[in-house]
Amino acid sequence: MKLTPKFLLSVALAALAVPIAAPATAQDTIKAEAAQLTEGEKLAKVFADDDEASLKRNPLNALFRGDMRYADRLGDFMTDAYFDAERKAANDNIAALGNIDRAKLSPTDKIAYDVFMRNQKDAIKGLSSPYFELSVVRPINHFFGFHTFYPNFASGQGAAPFKTRVDYENNLKRHKEFVVMLDRAIGRFREGMASGVVETKMTVSNVIDQLDTQLKQSAEESPYFGPTKNFPADFTDAEKAAFTRQYRDAIEKDIYPAYTRLRDFLKNDYLPVAREGHGLKYMKGGDQLYSYLIESTVTLPMRADEIHNIGLSEVARIKGEMEKVRTEVNFKGTLPEFFDHLRHDPKFKMASREALTQGYYDIGKTVDAVIGTQFKYLPKAPLEIRPYEEFREKYEAGGSYQQGTPDGSRPGIFYFNAYDLPSRTTPGMTTLYLHEGAPGHHFQISIAQENEKLPAFMRFGGNTAYVEGWALYAETLGYEMGLYTDPYQRFGTLSDEMLRAMRLVVDTGIHSKGWSREQAIDYMLANSDMGRTDATAEVERYIAIPSQALAYKIGALTISRLKEKAKTELGGKFDVREFHNEVLNTGALPLTVLEKKIDDWIASKK
Incomplete structure (x- = not known):
């Protein structure tokens, strides 16, 4: 029953001489109800209200979760009304957070508060001038x-x-x-x-x-x-x-x-x-847009020159490790000649799409047998392995991941690329599976979305530096799981690590230093065993989505640094399975927030 002012007045008059208070308004009722909530409950309501509204504006997000309420539509993407609604939602969310006393929140809720606030501010910035006009x-x-x-x-x-x-x-x-x-x-x-x-x-x-x-x-x-x-x-x-x-x-x-x-x-x-010109440097307003994209992508206050120099340093370090493998297998030529050997020797090729598929099936079984040494909790969702469909494989990367549903009814899918099969080599197969499948994207995305205690934006959202940083870090777990005892498989993971290091050099080279497409391809061929087809696809990807490729290495370096810090400070109390749980159990955090969380965890273990 709705209590209108007219109804309240009639009740008051019936009381004759009884003093009456001013009639309550709907806003008074809302405030009274809010006053009865704890700060954590207020925060949860902000998250829940935003999530429900967001699903209506972005129906595909609901469908990917298995929520079919809006499955008859795609949404009004690209319209002014859509962007206006997104801006308003972000501003309203910031205002709602302002009514919550952060100091009274639990440690986990403080993390959620900080991530949500950062997300809203970043959304507003991206939807504001000049970045919006340069992207839309x-x-x-x-x-x-x-x-x-x-x-x-x-x-x-x-x-x-x-x-x-x-x-x-x-x-x-x-x-x-x-x-x-x-x-x-x-x-x-x-x-x-x-x-x-x-x-x-x-x-x-x-x-x-x-x-x-x-x-x-x-x-x-x-x-x-x-x-x-x-x-x-x-x-x-x-x-x-x-x-x-x-x-x-x-x-x-x-x-x-x-x-x-x-x-x-x-x-x-x-x-x-x-x-x-291929880089944003050659686009009107491009330099300004690239600076924004870097900070938004890596979730750290970094600039193009700094990232470029980190990339050069990592390329040199990884080259040194590659030289050790070349020596171990008794290859007498130079490292570039060893790259060429790996590109063209028939023993590093798969004879058919079917053989390549079976190779990934075999790797999956091997990983499943040892994954428990690194993780306490495994995803409920199964993982399928598939080649890309032929209509899209030419312009896809070497592999990718499509998430499953939170209840496990739709599996996660690891896609690999079988286009131009003679250009693809076998040493990188294990590390690609670890990155895109288990324990990379499949673990990170599934464990987060299966945790119903998290707000939806943490279960299903994220940022590239964390998501791709985790997947690259997951490749290094092949050492601890005994998957790189073969020197060529070890070289395969070094090659993938080299790819992510080169990305720091090439992405910044293209968009801030004016490198051409050909210059970037040549750099990648000179410093890795990549085939020209893969190198070309990678470079054209960086041109298409500036800054995204920077996230992998920056994220992985951050997670590895935090792991070494925990090992050093905890000594015998360090358990790698607990560390991985701490990294994964609150979803994809901005790197600044992740570092604070791990520091707090280390302190609590002491």
Whole structure:
């Protein structure tokens, strides 16, 4: 029953001479209820309210969690209304935190408070001038965009479920929003053409190639047709025929025409005015944007020159370790000749996609047998191993991870790349699995999202420095688990460590020092055993998503430093399984917050 002022007044008059207080307002009621909550309960309410509102604005986030309430939509991404809502939410959240006494929170809640506050401030900064105007007009490139994410998502092999009739209907509804989104991207690109903020000719050419590749497929060959090839058993023949017709029509009459509009616009209108220089240094406002992206990505107050020099130092150190392996296997040539040997010797190649797949299956079983020596708690979600689909493998990295659901009903997936198989070598397989699979991304993401005691933004959110830093750190656990006794496997992990060190040099080289694409590729080939195909894909990735590649090494160096600090200060009390639990059990923390947490844990153990 709602107590209106009119109702309260009538009750007061019935009391005749009894003195009455002023009528309560809705705001008074809210304040009274809030006063009865503890500071921790107030904080939890802020988190819960924000999460619920965020899921409505970002329905895909809900679907990836297995929450199907908004599964019939993609969201109004790229619109002014969407960005306005995100800004308002962040400002409202900061105001709500201001009403909470942080000093009265528990240690874990203080961590959550600090992370949430940092996230809101960073969101506001990214959605403000000049960074917003420099980013929103470049909505997609070959490494980032709905045009490559959505085909897998809607294929029947991705995160979108196809178990019920409603699932199939929701997918058709999402298709309509996807078409609108592609046209919306054209509008944002046109804004950039007017303001002089444009993508590179290289990234745009790659997007055109991606769209052409999909358009060459018939409707039946398209990943969008995939759900019609594996209907649930309870569908009638009439329903199967109806959905098959609707899915073919959506591809031929809606999606492919939208692809064509985007492809033709990029080819005929945008490509001629796209920029020649590959780095942000060559884009209007690019230097300022890159400085912001660095600090946002690594979650530390670092600058491009500092990171570049750390990278040069790490490249030199790792080269020294590689020389030791070269000597151990009695290779008589130089290190660059050893790189060439590893690139081309047939004994370091897999004969087929099937053999490569089986190789990763075998590595997974080996890791499963020893993982308990490093971890107290294992994820509930299983881990699947798959090659990339052929329609997207050319422009993907060597491997990646797609998270499962918190309840384990959808597994996590480790994807590996089998494109241009002769260019891929076997020594890096173990370390790639440790990074993308277990105990890398699969452990970090699954353990966090399975911890229902954490607020949703800590269970499901994160930052690249922690997430990728953990995955790179996880590669080094191969030493402690006895997985690198073979010198070539050990060289494989050094190669991957070298890749992350080179990224510090190359990413900053491209975006702050003006390196060309070719200069960056040559640097990577000279300092590693990478094939040209992989080196090219890596460099084009750095061009497409500036600063992201810096996070791996900076994050891993931070976690390793904290581990050595704990070992030194705790001595015999140090338990690596407890340390890993402390790093993982509160989700992906900014590195400054993680360091404070581990310092407090060390103090408590003393």
